[in-house]
Amino acid sequence: MATRTRLNPEQRRNQLLDLGAELFANQPFEEVWIEKVAEAAGVSRGLLYHYFPNKRAFFSAMLRREAARMSELTRPDSSLPVREQLLAGIEAYLDYCAAHPMGVRSVYRGAASADPEVREIIESDLRIQEARILGALSPGAVHPLMRVAVRSWLQFLRAACHEWLVSRDVGRDELRDLCARVLVGVVTTLPDDARPPGAIELLG
Amino acid sequence: MATRTRLNPEQRRNQLLDLGAELFANQPFEEVWIEKVAEAAGVSRGLLYHYFPNKRAFFSAMLRREAARMSELTRPDSSLPVREQLLAGIEAYLDYCAAHPMGVRSVYRGAASADPEVREIIESDLRIQEARILGALSPGAVHPLMRVAVRSWLQFLRAACHEWLVSRDVGRDELRDLCARVLVGVVTTLPDDARPPGAIELLG
Numbered sequence: 118m119a120t121r122t123r124l125n126p127e128q129r130r131n132q133l134l135d136l137g138a139e140l141f142a143n144q145p146f147e148e149v150w151i152e153k154v155a156e157a158a159g160v161s162r163g164l165l166y167h168y169f170p171n172k173r174a175f176f177s178a179m180l181r182r183e184a185a186r187m188s189e190l191t192r193p194d195s196s197l198p199v200r201e202q203l204l205a206g207i208e209a210y211l212d213y214c215a216a217h218p219m220g221v222r223s224v225y226r227g228a229a230s231a232d233p234e235v236r237e238i239i240e241s242d243l244r245i246q247e248a249r250i251l252g253a254l255s256p257g258a259v260h261p262l263m264r265v266a267v268r269s270w271l272q273f274l275r276a277a278c279h280e281w282l283v284s285r286d287v288g289r290d291e292l293r294d295l296c297a298r299v300l301v302g303v304v305t306t307l308p309d310d311a312r313p314p315g316a317i318e319l320l321g
Numbered sequence: 322m323a324t325r326t327r328l329n330p331e332q333r334r335n336q337l338l339d340l341g342a343e344l345f346a347n348q349p350f351e352e353v354w355i356e357k358v359a360e361a362a363g364v365s366r367g368l369l370y371h372y373f374p375n376k377r378a379f380f381s382a383m384l385r386r387e388a389a390r391m392s393e394l395t396r397p398d399s400s401l402p403v404r405e406q407l408l409a410g411i412e413a414y415l416d417y418c419a420a421h422p423m424g425v426r427s428v429y430r431g432a433a434s435a436d437p438e439v440r441e442i443i444e445s446d447l448r449i450q451e452a453r454i455l456g457a458l459s460p461g462a463v464h465p466l467m468r469v470a471v472r473s474w475l476q477f478l479r480a481a482c483h484e485w486l487v488s489r490d491v492g493r494d495e496l497r498d499l500c501a502r503v504l505v506g507v508v509t510t511l512p513d514d515a516r517p518p519g520a521i522e523l524l525g
Binding site: 136222226230231232233236239251261262265266268269270271273274275276277280281284285286287291292294295298299302303307308311 | 422484512
């Protein structure tokens with residue numbers, strides 16, 4: 118097969134996914150032609166289809182890798198105070214969304230969100246974020262209401278970020294502050310028996 | 322066509338949708354056979370298909386009607402203080418979810434949520450709820466950050482309710498209180514220029 122660059126299969130796959138991530142970042146899912154990825158990589162369409170039989174498969178492979186990357190980007194630095202760790206996580210999430218606006222929109226409520234595999238990747242990412250927040254705030258057993266609160270706050274964050282990408286009429290920093298303060302509020306507002314001991318101090 | 326009861330087309334359609342709402346309330350979308358609706362209504366499958374060509378069409382017709390019904394159930398009583406209006410809305414929403422657990426789950430993250438028509442119905446319902454909350458709290462112009470905050474809180478509420486239906490390990494009233502307090506917190510935490518004047522007092 119004629120290709121401009123000799124890459125082993127894993128390198129080739131990664132190259133294609135990198136190019137795809139760029140493409141999907143700025144174009145709605147429906148408008149992306151993955152054949153353009155083959156073009157940009159200088160490979161035949163046949164080779165592209167060999168790695169990814171269709172757009173859906175390509176998109177979910179890309180998303181799986183992006184989710185892993187985002188999970189790294191938002192990995193908390195446990196040497197920092199908890200409040201800073203959480204803020205840094207929100208910052209990293211917003212930065213990622215700003216760099217991949219169309220991809221995030223497609224996944225949140227657009228065409229890609231209908232795919233069960235896409236939903237499963239998002240779900241698993243949410244579980245990671247949830248476990249990190251709960252781990253930071255609640256080293257012991259987690260009260261069910263605390264878990265519901267944090268899980269629901271993650272949906273607050275996703276929705277707020279989606280709104281920001283769609284309407285662009287609020288500033289990034291005011292959005293970040295809103296989400297951070299709401300998380301503090303969510304934890305603060307829990308009944309005493311549901312709130313992990315010391316959580317308010319950790320967030321203060 | 323032989324039917325046990327003579328109904329005009331609109332009555333028949335409503336009867337079928339009523340029976341469907343019951344069926345979908347307690348069974349996951351994938352497990353519902355709409356042919357059972359024909360059976361329960363004492364009509365032929367042919368007649369059912371005449372009204373609704375397939376399960377998806379049946380489900381979205383049912384959901385559209387349910388959304389309209391829910392919108393009525395949660396209509397705020399403007400003679401009440403704003404805080405009571407919002408609480409009553411949350412109560413009505415939770416009661417509805419408790420009565421239709423499987424339907425709500427299918428729509429939130431289950432099989433039905435992949436359908437663009439279903440998403441559009443949900444989206445339009447969210448817009449109604451958002452307009453009501455904003456109307457009650459912010460009679461004048463709405464700051465974009467206030468809109469984002471309320472819209473995101475509605476996703477908090479949906480997520481919390483979904484969690485409650487799935488894991489059943491938190492009480493209904495503690496969930497209601499959490500959601501209500503978080504709404505107050507969301508509004509309270511907005512910067513002064515984004516918060517509608519008097520909103521904290523209205524919620525207090």
